[in-house]
Amino acid sequence: MTALPLEDSRDATVTGDARGEATRKRILDAAQKLFSEHGTNGVSLRAITSEAGANSAAANYHFGSKSGLLEAVFARHAAGIAQEREAMLAQCRAEPGRPPMLEQIVRAFLEPGMRGEHGGTSFARFRGRMLAENSEQTRELYVRYFNGSTGQFLDALRKVLPDLSETDLFWRVHVMLGTMVYTLANTGRIQALSNGACDPSDLDDALDHLVPMIAHLFRGPATPTGTSDAARTLNPIQA
Amino acid sequence: MTALPLEDSRDATVTGDARGEATRKRILDAAQKLFSEHGTNGVSLRAITSEAGANSAAANYHFGSKSGLLEAVFARHAAGIAQEREAMLAQCRAEPGRPPMLEQIVRAFLEPGMRGEHGGTSFARFRGRMLAENSEQTRELYVRYFNGSTGQFLDALRKVLPDLSETDLFWRVHVMLGTMVYTLANTGRIQALSNGACDPSDLDDALDHLVPMIAHLFRGPATPTGTSDAARTLNPIQA
């Protein structure tokens, strides 16, 4: 083999393998960014590899297909979020000087996915978009990567809220999930309605508002049971 | 002109114009159904017109383009929802024997879009998908069709919750919107986690659970203001 002229290499200080890894990472970063901005259906491989400064063939070489790329983007940070969630949950303690257990648990659930330690806000928005698009692949990925840790949180919530019925528990978790997804998806609706006074795209600020609201929600009274819609409408909970 | 043989007409009992309207309606129905199931990006005009028993050219004849069809599907029921919202809001009364005003207001906001009087559950899911996809066109349509009535609800909420700060008001409305959108989008996540014990795809049942939860949320204490994230974390609201 002939000596390789340095000018021919995009980054002559690293080996060929490392160059491959660098391209792979650039494609993952570009895909995450564009998926988070336009959804997974609204972005072509060509746009992604162009953003990454590579060719569309490179994406197929590294990831096999577009859905393979989607899964790789997801997998890169999802396991880390689940692990940090579980670690934060394990550190929750009912002790004087700390927030109530419920606040700690809610924060442990929301914070790892929103604070930006795992892929930043673009990965958070990417997950919001994925959940919103609600494809079969997305559902499968969520079950695989998150069902375990989410189950631990359900158990923790049952423990601190022993009087809450299973039905009410799941409905409140539903509200928590919906709020998280809607916040991550960043539709801009509340910014428009509030003329910018409320900005959930600042995920740190969002956490500080959401944790107390969700905790308050979990502490609410049991949903009244009625035999008809009218009965439930006419006998709502008392504040 | 020669007499038209009855067999040549798909529906000989109506006039040509009425036939055109029927096809137009079948296309709108098919588009709403498929958009609600697969999002707007995941469905082709071919699939829609095939479902409607028509040809892809018919969609362009009636609606000009795919985005024209999308707007037509939206517009068909959106104004009706906004009107019914405003009508229900106008009928809210603080009287003995009725639910508290706040419950009435929350229900007036949520019910017209979820109860199925305007396009059924498929139109509700269609809106959820649109909001999730969060396109420029969607944002524009929402401002045009819903900003007026939503502004009336903000005023009504200010009136029954005079001590709530503007910031807290918008954050709680954000949670209400997120919960509504997530419920309409029907990701199936909570059904999977609860083994079917909790099913938000039953929108009547969902309303009966969501109205008391959201009302309770609005009645929560003010979000504590801290100078740092740590201060806010260590001093959450007291339940």
Next chain:
DNA sequence: GTCTATAGCTGGATAGAC
């Protein structure tokens, strides 16, 4: 007003040079 046929693109994926 509805159809067939097709123009004109854009997308994912692959072959093969280097």
Next chain:
DNA sequence: GTCTATCCAGCTATAGAC
């Protein structure tokens, strides 16, 4: 491992017969 070139499927939109 990365590129260029290309195949082919699927899409929107339109032209023109009926």
